[in-house]
Amino acid sequence: MRRVSVVSTAAAVMALAWFGHLQAQGQVGQIQVGGSPVVPDAEVNSRPIPRLPDGTIDITGPWVGGGSNGNIERDGGLKPGEMPLLPWAKELMSKRQERDEPYTACLPMSVPRVNPYPWKFALSYTSRGLSHIYVLHETGDAGAHRVVYMDGRPHPADPIPTWWGHSTGKFEKDTLVIDTVGYNDKFWFDSRGTPHTEQLHTVERWTRINYGRITNDFLLDDPGAFSRPVNLKFTGRLLRPDLKTGGGDLMEFICLESNEYGSAAGFVPGQGTNIK
Amino acid sequence: MKRGLVVLVAVATTGLIAPLLSESQELGRRLGGANGPTAAEATPNKPAPRLPDGKIDLSGVWTDGGGQSLDQILKPAELDQILRPETKKLMQSRNDGQDPYNYCLPGGPLRITGGFAWRFIQHPTTNATHIFMLQEGNAHTYRQIFMDGRKHPEDPSPTWYGHSIGRWDGDTLVIDTIGLNTKFWLDGSGIQHTEQLHMVERWTRTNYTTLRREVTFEDPGAFTRPFTATYTAKLGEPGSEIMEYICIENNQYGLAQGLADPSAPK
Numbered sequence: 177m178r179r180v181s182v183v184s185t186a187a188a189v190m191a192l193a194w195f196g197h198l199q200a201q202g203q204v205g206q207i208q209v210g211g212s213p214v215v216p217d218a219e220v221n222s223r224p225i226p227r228l229p230d231g232t233i234d235i236t237g238p239w240v241g242g243g244s245n246g247n248i249e250r251d252g253g254l255k256p257g258e259m260p261l262l263p264w265a266k267e268l269m270s271k272r273q274e275r276d277e278p279y280t281a282c283l284p285m286s287v288p289r290v291n292p293y294p295w296k297f298a299l300s301y302t303s304r305g306l307s308h309i310y311v312l313h314e315t316g317d318a319g320a321h322r323v324v325y326m327d328g329r330p331h332p333a334d335p336i337p338t339w340w341g342h343s344t345g346k347f348e349k350d351t352l353v354i355d356t357v358g359y360n361d362k363f364w365f366d367s368r369g370t371p372h373t374e375q376l377h378t379v380e381r382w383t384r385i386n387y388g389r390i391t392n393d394f395l396l397d398d399p400g401a402f403s404r405p406v407n408l409k410f411t412g413r414l415l416r417p418d419l420k421t422g423g424g425d426l427m428e429f430i431c432l433e434s435n436e437y438g439s440a441a442g443f444v445p446g447q448g449t450n451i452k
Numbered sequence: 453m454k455r456g457l458v459v460l461v462a463v464a465t466t467g468l469i470a471p472l473l474s475e476s477q478e479l480g481r482r483l484g485g486a487n488g489p490t491a492a493e494a495t496p497n498k499p500a501p502r503l504p505d506g507k508i509d510l511s512g513v514w515t516d517g518g519g520q521s522l523d524q525i526l527k528p529a530e531l532d533q534i535l536r537p538e539t540k541k542l543m544q545s546r547n548d549g550q551d552p553y554n555y556c557l558p559g560g561p562l563r564i565t566g567g568f569a570w571r572f573i574q575h576p577t578t579n580a581t582h583i584f585m586l587q588e589g590n591a592h593t594y595r596q597i598f599m600d601g602r603k604h605p606e607d608p609s610p611t612w613y614g615h616s617i618g619r620w621d622g623d624t625l626v627i628d629t630i631g632l633n634t635k636f637w638l639d640g641s642g643i644q645h646t647e648q649l650h651m652v653e654r655w656t657r658t659n660y661t662t663l664r665r666e667v668t669f670e671d672p673g674a675f676t677r678p679f680t681a682t683y684t685a686k687l688g689e690p691g692s693e694i695m696e697y698i699c700i701e702n703n704q705y706g707l708a709q710g711l712a713d714p715s716a717p718k
Binding site: 228230234236284298301302303307310321323338340425426428430432433 | 502592596611612
C-alpha cells in the first residue's frame with residue numbers, strides 16, 4: 177500500500193492559528209491557506225442546532241478552539257495584565273520558557289487548554305442513560321481522553337491530583353456544566369507558562385449558541401496562585417463536516433512518534449513541570 | 453487485609469495509583485493482572501443489557517479480550533503452520549526491550565484491550581454513529597470505529613489503529629479494519645503483520661459479565677492463510693472506572709533510560 181501524503185485538517189488549522197498569531201503581532205499579512213476547516217462566521221446559523229434523539233442538545237462537535245492556547249488572558253477575553261496572579265506566580269511565569277512546556281513533550285495539556293486541533297465530546301450512553309462524557313482530543317492530551325462523570329456522584333473528599341482532575345457534570349437546560357477539582361500542578365494554562373496550584377477549581381459552562389459555535393464560560397478559582405476567582409470566555413468553532421481529509425472526524429495523531437520538538441531534541445519529560 | 457492506599461507499580465512505568473482496598477477485595481481477584489479492576493460478580497444467567505434503541509449495551513469497564521499473545525490462544529502446531537517462515541524468524545529474534553509498546557507507543561487495535569481496563573463508548577444513544585474504545589494503559593488513547601455505514605477509503609494512509617468500520621449483525625458487533633501501519637507488534641510475542649493486514653472482529657456480550665471477541669486475521673504478507681483467534685473480556689465490578697495513566701510520565705523503562713524511539717528507521 178503506497179503511503180499517501182496527508183495534509184491533515186490539524187495542520188491546516190494549526191497553520192491558520194499560527195499565521196493568525198503572527199498577524200496579531202503585525203509580522204505577516206493575509207495568508208491564503210486554501211479555505212478554513214471550520215464553519216465560517218457567515219454560516220453559523222445555516223442549520224438549526226442539532227439535538228440527539230432523546231432531546232439532549234448535541235454538543236458533539238468536533239470543535240476547534242474553545243479554550244486557552246498561547247495566552248490565556250488574551251484568549252479568554254481579558255486585557256493584558258488583568259489576570260490577578262499572586263506575586264510568586266508572576267515570578268515563576270516570567271522564568272518559564274515555551275520550550276520547557278510539558279505539552280511539547282507530549283504530556284497532557286489539561287484544562288482549559290485547547291491547541292488548534294479538533295476535539296469532540298463523546299457522550300457515553302448505557303442502558304441506564306448517560307453515564308459519562310468523554311472529551312477526545314486529536315492531540316494535546318498525551319493520547320486520549322478526559323472524563324466527566326454524569327451520574328450525579330460528588331467529588332472525592334481528597335482526590336489524588338491528576339493531570340485532568342476529577343470532573344462531574346450536569347446539564348442545566350441546554351448548558352453542560354462541568355465542575356473540576358483534583359488537578360495536579362504540572363500543566364501550564366498556556367505556552368507563556370501561566371501557573372496554578374493543586375487548589376485549582378474550575379467550572380465550565382458549555383453552550384452551543386448556534387450550529388457553528390460553542391461558548392465556554394470558564395471560572396478559574398485558585399487561591400494558591402490568584403488573588404481572586406477569574407471569569408474567562410472562550411468560543412469553539414465547528415469543524416466543517418464536508419472536509420475531504422478526515423471527513424469532519426478526528427484523525428490519528430501520536431505525539432510521541434517522531435516528536436522533533438520534545439524527546440528528539442533531548443527534552444526529558446518531567447523537566448519544566450516542577451513548580452518550585 | 454489492612455486498609456490503606458496501595459501504590460501498584462507496573463512493569464513499565466509508575467504513575468498508576470490503586471483505589472483504597474477494602475477487606476473483601478483481594479489482589480488475586482483483579483482482572484488483567486495486577487493493574488486491573490476487581491472482577492464483577494459472575495452472573496452467568498444475567499443477560500446483556502440493551503440501549504433504548506435495542507442494540508446491545510457494551511458499556512462497562514472491561515479487561516482482557518485481546519492482550520494475550522497468539523501463541524497462548526492457538527495451538528503451537530497451528531500457529532507454526534500459519535506463520536510464514538520470515539514472520540516466524542523475526543518473531544523469534546525479538547525481545548521485550550524492542551517492543552514499541554514498552555516505549556508508550558500505541559499497541560494497535562488488538563492489544564488495546566491488554567492488561568488494563570478499557571471501555572466501549574457508544575455515541576449517541578440511538579443508532580450510534582461512532583463507537584470508541586478507550587484504554588487505560590499504554591498510550592491511554594482511543595480507537596475510533598465508524599458506525600454510519602461508510603466504506604473504507606480506497607487507499608488509506610497507514611496508521612497505528614487503522615480505519616475501522618462497524619455494523620451490527622444481530623447482537624454481534626462486527627468491526628472491519630484495514631489501513632494499519634507496521635510500526636507496532638501485532639501481539640506481545642513479536643508477530644509482525646504487514647500493511648496488507650485485514651482484521652475482522654466479532655464482539656458478542658454472551659452474558660452480563662462476558663464479552664467474546666473472535667478475530668479473523670488476513671495478511672498474505674505475514675500469514676500462510678487467514679485464521680481466527682477467540683478472546684474473552686471480563687467485566688469489572690460496578691463502580692470501576694478507567695483511571696488516569698500517562699505512560700510517558702516517569703517511564704523508567706524507556707525514555708528515562710535514554711532509549712531511542714524504536715519506530716525510527718534504522
